[in-house]
Amino acid sequence: MKQVLLSFALISAILPSQAAFAGGSIERACLSANRAAASRALxxxxxxxxxxxxxxxxxxxxxxxxxxxxRSQALRQSDRNSDERFWKKYKEFGLTVTSYCR
Incomplete structure (x- = not known):
């Protein structure tokens, strides 16, 4: 659990400060999150x-x-089975991003 939260914090800390003009919903959100140390590549x-x-x-x-x-913390703490299933998948996503996107 700590590793997932750390992964999310790491991703959030390195997101860019510029707006995206193309890409998927996550890429656009990432680029518009006003984080200083990120790039379009990340x-x-x-x-x-x-x-x-x-x-x-x-x-x-x-x-x-x-x-x-x-929102992620509220979802993580939810008692709903669907939220628990999503959180497990999201943890795997975070670990994959951490190892693949450097």
Missing amino acids: CGCIQNVADSMLTNTERAKVAKFFKDPH
Whole structure:
């Protein structure tokens, strides 16, 4: 659990401060999150991982985490079975992004 939160914090800390004009929902959210140390390459990589691991609905949910990181914590603490299943998948996504997108 700590590793997933650390992965999310790492991703959030290195997101760019410029707006995206193309790409998927996660890439656009990543580029518009006003983080200083990121690049289009990083956000594109995160989007590529998302495209390979997550459904359209899941990608839309993850994109919202960039704008409101508290959403991810609320979802993580939810008692709903569907949220628990999503959180497990999201953890795997975070670990994959951390190892693949450098």
